[in-house]
Amino acid sequence: MSLENFMSFAKQCLRPPGEGVYTVSNAKERKDQLHQKLYGDHLNVQDAWLTSLKAGLSSNPARVAALGICSDTGGGIQRGANWGPLFLRQAMIEQQQWNLLDLGDVFVVPQVLHDKYLNQETITKIKKSIYNDENSPYPVSPLSITEEAVRLVNESFSQVKLFGIGGDHSISYSLVKAWAQAASRKNKKIGLIHFDAHTDLMIERLGIDLCFGTWVPPIIPLFDSPSDIFQIGIRSSGQERSHWENKFGLHQLWAEEIKASGLESSLNKLDRYLSEKNFDEVYISFDIDALDASYAPATGTPEFGGLAPHEAKLFLEIVGKHCKVSGADMMELAPFVQIFDNPQGQWSTFTSAASLSQTMIELMDKN
Ligand SMILES: [Mn+2]
Structure with a gap:
C-alpha cells in the first residue's frame, strides 16, 4: 500500500530525472542525453523512470536514492541553481559514479517557494494547473513537496537513504527537517555537519524566513542541543564567529582558522x-x-579563501569514520553562473561537486 502511495505521489509531484525544470523545447538535447544514459533507447522516459522507481523501492537491500530539487526561488544573489540536479547527474555519469536509485526531480513551479507563503486562491490555481485537480491533497511549492517526499520515503522505505541535489540552500530546510523528524521518532541522537562559506543563520532576509540565508535557525530546535550542529568553511559574514556561537550555541570552524592552525589540527578538532x-x-x-x-565559481555566491576539494574530502571522511551518515545533500550548483572570468569554471565546479557527492554517497552506503 505504501509503495502505491509513493507511486501516486511520484506521478503527480515528481518528474523523471532532469525534468524538474519546466521547459517546452529548451534544453531538450541535454535532457535527452541524460535519459539515454539512464534508460537507454527507451521511447517513453516517463514509463522507464516509473518502472525503475517501483523496482528500486520494492527491493530490500539498503541503498542511497537521489532526489533532485530544481528550485532557486529561495536564492537571491545569482540565480541558476535550478540546473544543478541535471548537470550534477551528468558529471557523475561521466565519472562513472552514478549507480543510485534515482527518484527523479521535484516538479518546480519557479515562482513559488513554500506553501505557507501562498494564499488559497493561488494554491487552488496551481493544483488545477499541475495536478489537473484543484482538490489534490499534495502541496504545490518546491520546499513543501520536498518535505512530503522525504516524509513518505522515510515512513515507508526505511532501507532508503536520501541524497538531495539542489537547488538553492533553502531546500535543505525541508530535507533536514523531514530527516530529523524521522530520526527523532526512532529516538536517535542526531547531528548536522554543514559545509558553507556562509552561516545561513539570519532570522529573516527581507522578511523571508525560509531562504538560502535563513534556513538554519528554524531547524535548530529539531536537535537535542544547538551544539549538535557543526559548520565548516565559514568566511563571509558580517559578524565574528563568537557572535554566532553565542547567539545560537552551535559550533563553527572558519576557513581562516583552518588556514591558520593547519589542516591536521582542524581535522583533529572535528574528530574530537x-x-x-x-x-x-x-x-x-x-x-x-x-x-x-x-575551484567552484559556478555558484550563486562564490567566495575566495575556502577549502580545496581534497581538504573537504578529508573532513567528510572524518565524519564517516565516526558516524552513520543517513542523509546528505549537495547544494547551490549553478552551471550557467559566470561571475569571474574563468572559462573552466563550470567544468571544475561540477568535477569537484561530483567527486564530493560520490564521497558522501559512499559514506551513506557504508553503514
Ligand atoms: Mn548555504
Missing part, C-alpha cells in the same frame, strides 16, 4: 567533537561555496 558527541546518525549538508571560488 564527533567522538565527544557520539551521534547515532548525522546529516551532511554541503553548499558548494564552502570550496574556494577558484
Whole structure:
C-alpha cells in the first residue's frame, strides 16, 4: 500500500530525472542525453523512470536514492541553481559514479517557494494547473513537496537513504527537517555537519524566513542541543564567529582558522567533537561555496579563501569514520553562473561537486 502511495505521489509531484525544470523545447538535447544514459533507447522516459522507481523501492537491500530539487526561488544573489540536479547527474555519469536509485526531480513551479507563503486562491490555481485537480491533497511549492517526499520515503522505505541535489540552500530546510523528524521518532541522537562559506543563520532576509540565508535557525530546535550542529568553511559574514556561537550555541570552524592552525589540527578538532558527541546518525549538508571560488565559481555566491576539494574530502571522511551518515545533500550548483572570468569554471565546479557527492554517497552506503 505504501509503495502505491509513493507511486501516486511520484506521478503527480515528481518528474523523471532532469525534468524538474519546466521547459517546452529548451534544453531538450541535454535532457535527452541524460535519459539515454539512464534508460537507454527507451521511447517513453516517463514509463522507464516509473518502472525503475517501483523496482528500486520494492527491493530490500539498503541503498542511497537521489532526489533532485530544481528550485532557486529561495536564492537571491545569482540565480541558476535550478540546473544543478541535471548537470550534477551528468558529471557523475561521466565519472562513472552514478549507480543510485534515482527518484527523479521535484516538479518546480519557479515562482513559488513554500506553501505557507501562498494564499488559497493561488494554491487552488496551481493544483488545477499541475495536478489537473484543484482538490489534490499534495502541496504545490518546491520546499513543501520536498518535505512530503522525504516524509513518505522515510515512513515507508526505511532501507532508503536520501541524497538531495539542489537547488538553492533553502531546500535543505525541508530535507533536514523531514530527516530529523524521522530520526527523532526512532529516538536517535542526531547531528548536522554543514559545509558553507556562509552561516545561513539570519532570522529573516527581507522578511523571508525560509531562504538560502535563513534556513538554519528554524531547524535548530529539531536537535537535542544547538551544539549538535557543526559548520565548516565559514568566511563571509558580517559578524565574528563568537557572535554566532553565542547567539545560537552551535559550533563553527572558519576557513581562516583552518588556514591558520593547519589542516591536521582542524581535522583533529572535528574528530574530537564527533567522538565527544557520539551521534547515532548525522546529516551532511554541503553548499558548494564552502570550496574556494577558484575551484567552484559556478555558484550563486562564490567566495575566495575556502577549502580545496581534497581538504573537504578529508573532513567528510572524518565524519564517516565516526558516524552513520543517513542523509546528505549537495547544494547551490549553478552551471550557467559566470561571475569571474574563468572559462573552466563550470567544468571544475561540477568535477569537484561530483567527486564530493560520490564521497558522501559512499559514506551513506557504508553503514
Ligand atoms: Mn548555504
